[in-house]
Amino acid sequence: MNKQIPKINATLLTYIFDGQPHLLADPVADWLASSRPFVSFVSTYRDKIR
Numbered sequence: 001m002n003k004q005i006p007k008i009n010a011t012l013l014t015y016i017f018d019g020q021p022h023l024l025a026d027p028v029a030d031w032l033a034s035s036r037p038f039v040s041f042v043s044t045y046r047d048k049i050r
Contacts, residue, residue, distance in 0.1 A: 004028060012042050016050050 005013070015026050031038050042049060043047040 005033070008039065009033060009044070012039070012046060015046055016042070018050075 009029065012032060013025060013029055016028070025048065
């Protein structure tokens with residue numbers, strides 16, 4: 001993954017996937033980059049998602 005990721009998205013990805021490689025990391029990163037409502041949802045429920 002060689003894209004620029006906004007800091008909030010990178011922080012959420014690191015938290016959700018515990019900084020480990022994961023099959024869903026790229027699709028979730030793309031979704032976070034394309035949807036502000038999803039960023040808000042993930043920010044609110046990140047503990048439950050993890």
